[in-house]
Amino acid sequence: MVNLQIKGQDELSKLVERSRMLGKDPNLVLYGGGNTSSKIEEVDHLGNRNIVLRIKGSGTDLKTIGEDGFSGVYLEEILPLLDKDKMTDEEMVDYLAKCMVSATDRRPSIETLLHGFLNAKHVDHVHSDAICTLTNHPNSEEIVKKVLGENIAFVPYIRPGFELSKKVKEFEDSYAIVLEHHGLVTWGETHEESYLKTIELEEKARKYIEENVVKRSEEQQEILSVEEKNTLLLTLRGVLSKKQRQIIHVDESQLHLSVRDDVDLIATGGRSTLEHILRIGKDSLVITTDDDVNEKVESFKKQYEDYYYRHIDRIPTGYTMHSNINPRVGLIKGWGCFGADITLNGAKRCTEIAQHTHQVAANVLDLFGNLKTLTEEEIFDIDYWPLELYKLKLLPPVPSLAGYIVIISGVSNTIEVEVLQKVLQKGAHVVLLGEENKSTLLLKEKYGQQLVTVIGDLNIAIQAAIDHFGGLDGVILGEKSQTSTNELDLVNSIFELQNLTGFIVTSQVIDATYQSTAIIKYKSDGTGLKGISELIGN
Ligand SMILES: [Zn+2]
Helix, strand or coil: CCCCCCCCCCHHHHHHHHHHHHHCCCCCCCCCCCEEEEEEEEECCCCCEEEEEEEEECCCCCCCCCHHHEEEEEHHHHHHHHHCCCCCHHHHHHHHHHCECCCCCCCECCCHHHHHHCCCCEEEEECCHHHHHHHCCCCHHHHHHHHHCCCEEEECCCCCCHHHHHHHHHCCCCCEEEECCCEEEEEECCHHHHHHHHHHHHHHHHHHHHHHCCCCCCCCCCCCCHHHHHHHHHHHHHHHCCCCCCEEEEEHHHHHHHCCCCHHHHHHCCCCCHHHHHHHCCCCEEECCHHHHHHHHHHHHHHHHHHHHHCHHHCCCCCCCCCCCCCCEEEECCCEEEEEECCHHHHHHHHHHHHHHHHHHHHHHHHHCCCCCCCHHHHHHHHCCHHHHHHHHCCCCCCCCCCCEEEEECCCCHHHHHHHHHHHHCCCEEEEECCCCHHHHHHHHHHHHHEEEECCCHHHHHHHHHHHHCCCCEEEECCCCCCCHHHHHHHHHHHHHHCCCEEEEECCCCCCCCCCCCEEEEECCCCCHHHHHHHHCC
């Protein structure tokens, strides 16, 4: 085995280091996926020594986790559960809450009992792409044993919870466990042993894939032109923004997937690991031309509704259909993969998760010829999993301008800075046209990717809004900015393509004769602030 020492002055800091080492590889875990634990002897306030299971807390990310990201539960209080036959998720969560060392700790991971029941001191669990590639086809068990070894246990799919934790316990004499459509569980008496097992098995799986994947003859990659991309993107954004404005990000690295003739299978053949269903929905959209965008989105939603009503008897009490049933990701032929969210970060996260899930599906097809995923019932039970729906309730309310894309031309006085700040605060994504100054630089630091600066004319700012955020909802013209009827025509044509109402706020009379149905035009009192107030409130 590789000579490796995981650094840290005590067990908890080593657990943090080990977790981050796993978390930094997106092929192992993405955005909050996977979990790690150590059983550590701790002294309590009475001086008693207890074995505490330190387990990743809910809502943390292995990549960035710190010591406070781990919750502590008393091991001796969870072990008696091994004698129970059944436990619902709710009973399990309530029980775990009572075993916690500190009431202020985060809620421990849904997979806590899986870690706790295993005797080993250290346990790691990842949703590795390569491991999931081996499990997502009909012959999975055989392939897993062939590639990873006979001493690897294979557990057919069970949703995480009490039953899966008990099942995993049955196989603790094996070297490691592969969970179908889910991931890998490894353990060891040292941090290094558990970590290196994950690396070893992931590498074996990856090597097998690289050596055996049937190379495809180069598909014709007809790439869309800039005009085609603009039209398609604006049409798509409009359709997806009917209820809530969306930011759209396109990941061009998925071009090779978008042009495959089996793209429909990649989009709807199942997510690589169950967790991805929660992050990007159960299916991806497939778009071939801009004419079919509306139709495709409508039929995607109709199919979702049909699926929902087919399984409505499984819906947990107190819940109804998700409010947003639009596609969150989709493959666009000749371009790549889009992601839609109320923030650019969210949209990018969607495309990144999709990239892993789509590539796994493509690899399964190229290795084994066919995909096997969860049943529709199993998918529904993840889609409407109360333990996950509960997290949605904890999210902060959506700000009033979330998903809006606004060009602000020229920030030259304090009121204009105030306008910029206000628009950003309310969640809009902004293209700032003009020179930067101290105030705008500070805002850029604070709001990151939400604010982009360009120099030039309105045409350049419009293209920047489309390229960075996927469309345009409004233009705010500062005191010193100039504009032409041609430019306003362009703004208007964008609003029309999106089929959404946009706005122009100006401090001057732009053109008394300028008429447009799509634009709500404000003429303010020389500052632009009044128009903004009318539009978005204070
Ligand atoms: Zn998992």
